[in-house]
Amino acid sequence: MEASRKPPTMTKITGAQSIISSLEHEGVDLIFGIPGGAILPAYDPLYFSPIRHVMARHEQGAGHMAAGYAWATGRVGVCMATSGPGATNLVTPLADALMDSVPMVAITGQVPTHAVGNDAFQEAYTIGITMPATKHNYFVTDPDDIPTVVHQAFHLASSGRPGPVLIDLPKDVLNQETEWRPPEDLDLPGYKPTMDGHPRRVKEAIEMLARSERPVLYVGGGIIKAEASEALTRFAEMANIPVVTTLMGRGAISDDHPLCLGMPGMHGNYTAITSMQKCDVLLAVGVRFDDRVTGDPQHFAVDAKVIHADIDPAEIGKVRQPDIPIVADARRVLNQFVKAWGDRPALANQEWIDTLRGWQDEYPLFYDQQPDGPIKPQFIIEELARLTGGDAILVAGVGQHQMWASQFWKFDQPRRWINSGGLGTMGFAVPAAIGAKAGMPDELVYAVDGDGCFQMTFQELIVASAYKIPVKVVVFNNDAHGMVKQWQKLFYGSRLSSSLLNSEVVDYVKLAEGMGCIGLRAEAPEEVEPTLEKSLSIDDRPVVVEMVVDREEMVFPMVPAGGSNDQVILGPDSGD
Amino acid sequence: MARVLPLPRHTLSLVVENRPGVLARVSSTLARRGFNIHSLAVGPTIDPGLSRITVVVESEKVEQVKKQLHKLINVVKIFELEPSKAVERETMLIRISAMGTSRTEAIEVANIFKANVVDVGFNTLTFEVTGKPAKLNDLIELLRPFGVVELVKSGRIAIGRAAKSKPSRMRAVG
Numbered sequence: 001m002e003a004s005r006k007p008p009t010m011t012k013i014t015g016a017q018s019i020i021s022s023l024e025h026e027g028v029d030l031i032f033g034i035p036g037g038a039i040l041p042a043y044d045p046l047y048f049s050p051i052r053h054v055m056a057r058h059e060q061g062a063g064h065m066a067a068g069y070a071w072a073t074g075r076v077g078v079c080m081a082t083s084g085p086g087a088t089n090l091v092t093p094l095a096d097a098l099m100d101s102v103p104m105v106a107i108t109g110q111v112p113t114h115a116v117g118n119d120a121f122q123e124a125y126t127i128g129i130t131m132p133a134t135k136h137n138y139f140v141t142d143p144d145d146i147p148t149v150v151h152q153a154f155h156l157a158s159s160g161r162p163g164p165v166l167i168d169l170p171k172d173v174l175n176q177e178t179e180w181r182p183p184e185d186l187d188l189p190g191y192k193p194t195m196d197g198h199p200r201r202v203k204e205a206i207e208m209l210a211r212s213e214r215p216v217l218y219v220g221g222g223i224i225k226a227e228a229s230e231a232l233t234r235f236a237e238m239a240n241i242p243v244v245t246t247l248m249g250r251g252a253i254s255d256d257h258p259l260c261l262g263m264p265g266m267h268g269n270y271t272a273i274t275s276m277q278k279c280d281v282l283l284a285v286g287v288r289f290d291d292r293v294t295g296d297p298q299h300f301a302v303d304a305k306v307i308h309a310d311i312d313p314a315e316i317g318k319v320r321q322p323d324i325p326i327v328a329d330a331r332r333v334l335n336q337f338v339k340a341w342g343d344r345p346a347l348a349n350q351e352w353i354d355t356l357r358g359w360q361d362e363y364p365l366f367y368d369q370q371p372d373g374p375i376k377p378q379f380i381i382e383e384l385a386r387l388t389g390g391d392a393i394l395v396a397g398v399g400q401h402q403m404w405a406s407q408f409w410k411f412d413q414p415r416r417w418i419n420s421g422g423l424g425t426m427g428f429a430v431p432a433a434i435g436a437k438a439g440m441p442d443e444l445v446y447a448v449d450g451d452g453c454f455q456m457t458f459q460e461l462i463v464a465s466a467y468k469i470p471v472k473v474v475v476f477n478n479d480a481h482g483m484v485k486q487w488q489k490l491f492y493g494s495r496l497s498s499s500l501l502n503s504e505v506v507d508y509v510k511l512a513e514g515m516g517c518i519g520l521r522a523e524a525p526e527e528v529e530p531t532l533e534k535s536l537s538i539d540d541r542p543v544v545v546e547m548v549v550d551r552e553e554m555v556f557p558m559v560p561a562g563g564s565n566d567q568v569i570l571g572p573d574s575g576d
Numbered sequence: 577m578a579r580v581l582p583l584p585r586h587t588l589s590l591v592v593e594n595r596p597g598v599l600a601r602v603s604s605t606l607a608r609r610g611f612n613i614h615s616l617a618v619g620p621t622i623d624p625g626l627s628r629i630t631v632v633v634e635s636e637k638v639e640q641v642k643k644q645l646h647k648l649i650n651v652v653k654i655f656e657l658e659p660s661k662a663v664e665r666e667t668m669l670i671r672i673s674a675m676g677t678s679r680t681e682a683i684e685v686a687n688i689f690k691a692n693v694v695d696v697g698f699n700t701l702t703f704e705v706t707g708k709p710a711k712l713n714d715l716i717e718l719l720r721p722f723g724v725v726e727l728v729k730s731g732r733i734a735i736g737r738a739a740k741s742k743p744s745r746m747r748a749v750g
Contacts, residue, residue, distance in 0.1 A: 131601060132608050136649040139597070156649065190593065190652040314643035 015143030016041035016174040019107065019167075020049050022150035025182070028078050030438060031107075032056055032065040036082025037122055039109030041174035054438060054467055059086050061431040061460040063093020067102045068435025071418040072393055072443070074227070076157050077435065080107040084122030087129070087168075092425060094133040094164045099422025100248060101225055103162035105153050106134075112172040113141060126168045135163030141170070143178035151183030160193030161312040162225055193311060197328035197336050205283070205307045205324050206340040212281035212305075214352045215241045218264070218293075221248030221421070222286015222310060222330040224414045229253065231334035232285070238338060240346035241283065242356055244272040246293055248421045249286065251411035261356065265293040267403040267555050270363035271356055273565050276301045278355075284308045286330040289319035290422070291562075299564035309333045363570060365407050367553070374550035375525050377401060377476050381408040383528050384446060384474065387536060392444040393418065393436050397429035397453030400482035403555045405448045426481075427456030433471040434464050444536075447473040451501055451508075452481040458511065464542040465516030472535050472543045478551045479503040486554045512544035523548040583634035585614055587664060587734050590629040590645065591653040594620065598650045602629055609644050611635045615666075617731035626652065630733045657734045667730040668712045669694070671702040673723035682722050689715045700725055 013021070019042050023031070031053045035043040046053055056062035059081040066077030081090050087108040097104045111120040127139045136156050138149045146169075153165040209215055223232050229252050236243050236259050244264040245252050253260050264272035276282060282304040287293070289308075294300040297319050308315075308322035309330065316325045326333055367378040381404050384392075390410055396402040396419040411417050418436055420428035433447035454475045464471050476482075484499040512519030518538050522531040522545070535543045558569045592598045599618055606613055614632040621628050635641050642654050657664070670691075674682045682701055683693065691705035705715060709732060716724070 127597060128600065131597075131604050188649060190646075191649050312647070314640065314647055316643075318640055318643075 011179065012177045013180055014041065014045075014174065015146055015169070015176050015178055017045040018143055018146040018178050018180045019150065019169065019174070020045040020051065021180045022147045022183070023051060023078065024049060025147070026076075026150060026154045028076075030054065030069065031078045031080050032062040032069070032435060033080030033107075034059055034062060034082070034086060036086050036109065038083035038111055038171045039080060039086070039107070039169070039174075040082075041171060042080070042107065042109070042169070053080075054434075054463060054469075056431070057459045057462055058457070059089030060092050060427070061434075061457055061463065063090045063104075063106065064096070064425070064428050064431035064457070065435030065438065065460070066104050066106075067093055067097050067100075067428075068395065068418055068432030069439040070097075070102050070104055070435075071432065072415055072436035073439040074415065075439070076103045076105055076154055078105050078107070082109045082122065083111055083126065084124045086122075087126040088124050090166075091129060091133055092423075094130055094166065096420050096423040096425045096428065097164040098133055098135065100420065101162045101221055102164065103157040104164040105150075105157050106164060106166040108166060108168050109174070110139075110168045110170040113170045114172070116170065126166070130166050133164070134166050135161075137166040137168065139168045140173055143173050143176045146178065147181055147183040152186060152188065155186055156188075156191065160191070193329075194313070194327045195329045195332050197309060197326040197333040199336075201324055201326045202333065202336045202340050205326065206337060208281055208305060208307060208324065209239060209241070209283060210344060210347070212347065213349060214279045215239070215281045215283060215347065215349070216275045216279040217241045217243040218246070218276060218282055218284040218287055219243060219249045219252050219330075220246035220287035223249050223252035226286065226311070226330035226332075227414075228286070228331035228334050229414045231331050231338060233257065235334050235337045235341065238341050238346060239344075240349060240353070242275060242353065244268070244275060245411075246287055246290070247406055247419065250406055250417045251414045254412040255410040256412060261360075263406055265290075266295070266559050266561070267407065267557065268293075269365050269407070270557055270568050270570065271359040273557070273559065273568055274359060275356055276304070277565050279304050282306045284310075284322070285334065286310060288312075288315045294319065295559045295563050295565040299566060363557075365557075366571070369525060371525055373525070375522065375528060375547055377404050377478070377547070377549045377553055378408050379525065380474065380476070380528055380532075380547050380549070381405055381448065384448075384532055385409050387529070387532050388444060388446070392416070392446050393433075393440065395419065395429050395433040395436060395445065395447040397447075397449045398424045398426045399450045399453060400478075400486065400553075400555050401448050401450045401453075401476045426450075426453045429453055430457045430471075430473060431460045433473065434460055434469050437464075437469045437471045438467070441469075445471045447471060449473055449475050450482060451475055451477045451479065451503065451506075455501070455506075458515070461512070461515045461517050461542055461544065468541070470539055470542050472538075472545065474532075474535075474545045474547055475508055476549050477503055477508065477546050478549050478553070480551065483555070489554070491560070508544060508546035517542040517544050519544050519546070521546040521548070583612065583636055584638075585632050585634050586638040586641070587657045587659070587662065587732060588631050588633060588638075588642065588645070589655045589657055589734060589736075590631065590651055591621070592627050592629055593650040593652060594625055594627045595650055598627065599629065601648050601650060602631070602645060605644055605648060606631070606633065606641070609641070611637075611641050615729070615731035617733050619733075630731070632732050655736065657736055662734045662736050664708055664732055664734040665706055666709050666712055666732050667704070667706045668715075669702060669704055669728040670716065670719060670724060671695070671697075671700050671726040672719050673699060673725055674701040675699045678722060682719065685718050686715070691715065
């Protein structure tokens with residue numbers, strides 16, 4: 001034995017090492033980010049960490065990559081940025097993730113504590129700026145708090161109604177000495193999500209449904225987030241209730257299921273929209289009566305009794321006062337419904353089902369692809385679905401292409417459709433697709449993007465090339481911000497004020513090649529299939545497929561903003 | 577001009593974690609959701625880890641106000657205090673113009689309201705008074721003819737009234 005007895009020494013590490021160890025402790029395998037002055041200390045231990053880091057080219061890209069990763073995997077997406085502009089560039093992805101309930105943790109550097117408040121170089125009040133764009137945020141002043149803060153952040157991001165959480169770390173806190181200890185138990189006295197529906201409300205809901213003649217299940221993103229697809233499909237089948245799936249909830253029940261009516265809302269199909277207008281009981285689960293779904297809420301489903309189940313109590317009664325409110329996790333409450341329905345027979349609502357079938361036959365989604373005409377964007381979606389067998393993760397930006405993708409793709413499972421719904425963030429598709437592919441490398445990932453969206457974030461394809469994340473991006477070139485142009489044509493006397501994109505000066509194939517991708521182009525309908533086939537055959541690098549599409553094609557059906565869902569414009573010639 | 581009906585006022589009592597930025601979260605949430613703040617008072621509680629925010633909001637959707645505030649992670653509890661079932665108080669400091677005989681007149685009025693003179697200037701008097709919001713407004717009206725030089729109000733604080741008879745079952749109240 002040694003004569004000298006030293007007291008046991010704790011291993012001293014820095015705050016920076018603690019943050020990386022804490023992320024490892026939470027099981028993080030991938031971070032999307034960009035280093036910079038204030039966050040630099042954290043990048044040093046990251047160099048030695050098993051966590052992979054993907055360096056985005058703009059922090060907005062990093063944020064949407066984390067979102068795409070989270071959407072596809074169901075795990076928490078992590079992004080990292082420096083102080084000031086790094087953090088402000090994350091604001092859009094944070095706001096996007098908050099609106100669409102995407103579990104995300106953002107780590108930002110901050111100027112040293114002593115400089116905070118002094119307009120130091122690259123200082124921004126990140127906590128204040130991101131307060132309304134996050135579920136919660138943390139300003140860390142003591143490196144000893146890091147493990148617990150990180151643990152809480154991951155818990156908040158992924159539980160209850162998921163959302164983004166930001167941790168702001170001053171540089172001196174990152175540099176200070178600390179010890180890494182396992183995080184303390186969660187102590188969040190103000191945060192206790194209600195998971196199970198109140199049994200009495202569930203019973204009332206089942207009784208109301210059992211008496212209904214024309215019920216509709218209105219489901220959305222909550223089903224995807226709660227992994228409730230199975231329970232949803234089971235309950236819909238047991239009770240024989242048709243289902244509409246919102247933009248956020250596409251794939252919650254398979255589009256091939258006879259009870260699935262597809263997407264309602266501004267650009268939903270006639271049957272889905274009208275089923276809600278005419279139903280007598282509307283069972284809303286994991287949805288928030290968004291204005292893009294309801295149109296004018298005064299005219300939305302006026303005769304319906306509403307049962308509204310959601311994990312977020314604030315969504316219940318925000319837009320529509322339900323007859324039966326239920327605060328609950330979507331999966332748990334649907335399982336409660338299954339149990340409460342018990343061995344009751346399915347509803348004898350054949351008349352209602354027949355009415356819906358009649359509408360489906362009479363008012364299908366349609367487009368007209370002429371063999372010698374310009375390429376119709378809808379045709380591309382259908383061809384892509386056919387050639388991939390639908391076996392792909394489909395990512396969209398925001399606008400016409402997004403609506404066509406949602407309308408014409410057949411979603412058969414959850415987490416295969418990724419897009420920006422609530423915030424409507426143009427430029428979402430390219431980085432989100434990269435994040436999805438990075439998280440699910442064995443899946444085929446196609447982004448469908450508009451030319452306007454593409455020009456907002458295409459630089460992230462350099463990341464896809466550099467890190468060998470072989471996403472495929474189909475760019476619909478209609479030389480316009482198409483949805484803006486559509487509104488200008490319909491509501492602003494066709495005055496195309498600043499909505500055209502000067503595509504004559506852009507060569508998407510060269511642009512793709514310039515970023516280390518393969519560039520392909522199709523300009524006529526007969527080129528669509530071989531071009532998509534070619535894109536499918538390339539596995540070793542990202543592919544950009546430019547599709548020169550009909551510039552005048554518009555998205556229909558359409559309920560004009562703020563209009564009544566009773567007045568669906570079915571096509572260009574049926575408007576009045 | 578169209579007459580805008582005043583929105584109903586609600587007194588909310590929030591128990592919040594005593595952390596930096598909590599007041600900003602509460603006020604930011606109210607502003608972000610379009611709810612008007614009539615008054616706001618914040619202070620410590622007997623538990624050093626918790627603070628109390630008493631906020632009077634003007635809204636027809638008080639349930640929505642409460643739910644949005646509840647989403648804040650640092651907000652632990654929210655009570656809505658009905659005026660009939662709560663003791664509500666405000667403190668006011670009011671400085672008026674008063675010289676010569678008007679001084680005694682003003683002090684007589686103030687005495688009725690149990691207001692104390694806390695400062696005397698060359699040509700002003702300053703009263704301190706605590707009471708129900710309506711009482712303070714009455715005093716303001718009575719002092720107005722003297723000329724109000726400056727007025728400072730604390731913002732409302734409130735506490736629920738306790739049971740007047742022995743409850744059938746004792747229950748711990750947080």
